[in-house]
Amino acid sequence: MVPETSPQVMHRDNKFYQMMFELSRDAILTIEPPSWCVTACNIASVKLFNASCKEDLLTKEFPQISPHYQPDGELSLEKARRIIEHAFQEGRIVFDWRCKRFTGQEFPASIQINRIEINGEKVLQATIRDVTEEQHLKEEQQATQQQLVATEEELRVRYNELKHVENKLRASEAKYRTLTENTLDIIYSIDPQGIITYIGPQVARYGFMPEDFISHNIREIILEEDLGRILKEGKTTILTGKPIRTAFRTRDRAGNIVWFEDNSSFLVDPTGKTGVRTGVLRDITEQKETEERVRKSEELYHSLAETSQDLIYIINAQDRIEYVNSYAAAALGKTYEEIINMDRGAVFPPEISLGQQQYLNMVFATGKPSRFESQILLLGVTRWLDHALNPLKYPDGTVRAVLCISRDITDLKQTEDALKASLDAKNALLREIHHQVKNNLQVVIGLLLFQASTVSSPEIARIVLDTETRIRSMVLIHERLYKSEDFVNISLDTYIKDLVNSLICAYGTKTYINVKYSVDKIQIDQSTLLHLGLLITEVISNCIRHAFTGRSIGTISLAFHRKENNGLILSIHDDGIGIPESCLNKKASTVGLQLISLLGQDQLDGKILIERENGTTFTFTFDYTSQKEEK
Template sequence: MQLTESPSSLIKLQHAIDQWTIHDPELAAQLRSCLSDVKMTIVQLQEQSIWEREQCQRAEAKVHFLEHRKQAEEALRDAKEELEIRVEERTAELRDTNQQLQLEIAQRKQIEQSLRESQVCLQLLNNISRGITSGLSAEQVIESTVRQIGQHFKTLRILYGVIVDGAITAVHSAQPETMIKLEGAVLEVKQSPEYLELIDRRQPIVVANVTQASFLAPLADGMLSRGTRALLAVRVQHSAQEIGLLSFNSPEPRQWSDYEISTLTEIADYLSIVLQEAQAQQERQHAEDRLRLFESVVINGQDAVIITTGNPDDLKITYTNSAFTESTGYALEEVLGRTPRILQGAKSDRAQLNKVRQALLHNKPIQIELVNYRKDGSEFWIDLNLVPIFDNQGSLTHYVALQRDITDRKWSEKALIAIQERLKYLLSSNPSVIYTCHPNRNRSCTFVSENITQQLGYEVWQYLKESRFWLDRIHPDDLRNVLDHIAQLFEIEQLTCEYRFLHQDGSYRWLRDGMKLLRDRQGQPVEIIGSVIDITDRKWAEDRVLASLEEKEVLLKEIHHRVKNNLQVISSLLKLQAGYIKDDRILEVFKESQNRVRAMALIHEKLYQSEDLAKTDFAEYIRSLVTDLFRSYSVSSRLIKLNVYVKDVRLSIDTAIPCGLIINELISNSLKYAFSAGQAGEISIRLFSEAENYYTLIVQDNGSGFPTDLNFRNTKSLGLQLVCSLTKQLHGTIDLECQRGAVFKISFAEQKQKV
């Protein structure tokens, strides 16, 4: 029986024991005790059975686990192998996918870079296009393009230049601060024919290192000196005749990227188109401006404009401007459809009109002067300029006539002809030769009057042909003086010089040349005008006069010398005679007379010693006169001091002798009476000019003064009588002041010399 079934059996056994209790309690108790042990044994057996069952279950579970584990491991191994296979397959797929993705990413980056580069290039091209559409000139477009390229390529110098005479001339450049700005001729490309050939091929010039490019060897030093180590240049069609270059200059060697090459190439190609459009636009603008200008000239011009049909046999007026109405009196509606012959009249020159007719028939332009008639019948002169107009096929469509009113000019021409004839007559009959010449040292002539032949024997053409004709015929001794005068002419603008000139007959003639420098409004010398006159006869007469004057000067000096000697003899005779006189009063009279004679003799001595025989240096004369008087009266200059205040005063002999005698008398009077024996004092003499030829003489001393009761104008003193008489002879005035000594003030005028 299984242990699991024991509970129901034990219950049955318990009921049986309970029944035996009644019959046999003791057996029942024993049975119950046994039953209790059985129960304990059953419990133990149950527990052991449970444990064993659990162990079996665990063993079975372990076996199952091991089997499952083995199966799981096998499955896991199979799964791992399968997973590894799948991982490898997936890794390969992921690797391929990653490579494809990286390739796509690289392609996308390249596309994005290309898009950015294309955007930069398109932006630059758009800016160039916007510049030309906004009306910028070609030069402004170039400047803007170079500047904007420089903003995107900040480490490079952007240079635009034009090839002129085999050299690249910089037009505009943009560069970083580390690179110099290029101006003027920067590269003599004619030194490298290969360089020019590359430019002609219209291929980009790509140079990573200028020192390693053989075709740049002749230019490398110049490029290095300007900080260019690498070069990228593309040709630009600057104009129809000129080639330009747009280039990148790198300060360091570098490999140029495809982006840089393509960008520069696209910009250069587009810039070529834009410059051509700009030039065409400028030409169109100039054409429009010229058209507007021509229209303004036609409408508002001062010359009458007439447009007719192109049939020379039946000319019909189709247009006239307002100047035509003003000059003829005909309104436009009055002449439309009519022939220009309405302007002809009785005095119209038929020969001139026939010339116009022939020009019309042969479709040739003509310029001619005619007499026309206004609407009111009055005549006027015109300068007619007739021009045929042809269309693109060469067919004659119209005639355009410009007619200018030259009536005033015709009258002026007649007046000018009359003036020219008068001037020609005046010049030919004038003894002076009139000329004009260039303001240079050669004095090359531009005009000379025809009377040069009569005056100097030369023909006019000889004077005009040779630039140095005039200077080569001036006497060698006078040439330097003439050249100096010409040099001075530019400072003083007008002068006269005299010189000897070689006549056609071989003799030298004296000429007087008056020159004047003419200047334009800006003050620049334009011409020298002058007149030349033969003064040979006058020079001969002057030489004779000078010789005569020199002879008379010698004679006059001799006369003054002899007069001085005669007066000196008289003075000596008086001195000798005085030696026999014992009376002091008479002796004093002789001394005074001797001093007066010596005063006059001194005047003649100063005159014949002077270069000027007409006037004497009066200051020197006074000093000599007073010195003689001091010596005559034995006066010591230590006691009596002499002060002479006389400036440069020169007096004629008719004034000097009376004035000298007056000084002689007044100084003698001061030396005799003003100072007592041994008394010190001063004598002063002043002579000055108050006005032209009007003088004041002051003689004063600080001695005892003049007696108050003595009238010097009415005295028995011979000396004072002479002073008053000589003052009257000079037509002067004399005054005396006696406050401190004696002061005589004499005013007089220069006496005219008697001829």
């Protein structure tokens, strides 16, 4: 037998190594310096990295079959270089690595790198194993272990809780029994056949004892009108397993109807069979009566709205019509269905829609009612409408909608126009009457002046002049009424000034008279002003003729003020020589003083005070209730 030569042995070993290399279930790569590229790989490597052939892996660097970063955040390129250098120096290294297949899928791997010699050259051989399943198993094992620990702890805690609950249940059993028996609600229990097995003592409020119901069917206490509905709801609840919430009527011992709200549920036994039904009955009679009153009230208001001859509609915050009554729908020429939930602008004519918007915005913003009038074309006829806008609010005060009531006031407007035209005509007539009276008095004054010029007696001339000034005070009143828009009241301030100036001019005195006025803005009716004007005329005439004898200048102060309690006070003061004492100590003998007394006391029902300090002061006080302050 010929001994094997060394090359033959090497060839056989290489072949054996190649076979083991290819048959390995782990991926094996050969990496050679200096580039550390893959120079050889087995079939398992192709499968592991989802390559199409070995050539896809050859010449690849280790980082090229890895993601950009490893799980610890380090760059795969830098980390791979460091590991390869370490393996080449130490001869062996085992580590975990994150690889990437050609499809882009990443997977965890366990890698062992060994330094080997091939044909006398030192290279690195990397054995790569996909540990995805192992990692999952490990994670699941850890999770299971943690779950077992948690379950054990939970069971221990649960056991302690159950013991605690058991103790609490025992401790509170008496308390709950007391609560059950003292609550206003009635707690009950019935068996599957509807027989009452327990009912609370609260039935005493209705004239019964619990014994009156025990062993009786619950159907016996429900009024016949509600019984069918209640039985149907009970069957539905059994099928669905949901709790019952319903209401029914019964009667108390006196025969009065009582409403109860029933909240109950069925208890299911371990076999899944429906068993006992337990529940709570709450007296809702007052609530039902309130609901009935509200329903009737709503029906009444709806009936009133529907029979009203006003346009009634509700506009919500979205500017849509929420409600409209029949009259409004007919007036707008549309049906109820054509208006409800429509935009307001699409229902009302543009001319009214724009006007409404301003007032609606105001009501929504302020929460306060508003009102306005407008003309609108309804069914081809222009009508006047009075619009009342009232806010409808949520409990928090926010306006949710606006109730609008539009009333046809066309006839009222026409009547108003007719009255205004009639009033204008009467005002024109009154103005003409005052004009004629003024002219007639002017004629009388002219006749008096003519008569005075024909007499030689100074005394007669003075009497005529006094009469002329008195008539002139009346002329001024009618002149003011003729020029005024108010035929009842006359402004006192301007009248007094004009009257005093006319008196100074009429008497033609050589003394310069300075008049000081302090007059409140008061309006006086013509009847009172006629007497007041004559009174002022007499006092001012007396001042002009007698107070400033021998003087070149004098001062008259006239004040007219309002007092409390509807009182007026007139004060006329001159700084002249003063009225003689004899005139104050005896009854007035002159015509002027007699007129002053007659006008001040009798006609004006006032009081007169005459003082002689620093001249003469006439003070008149009287009540006057119909005056009004000028605006």
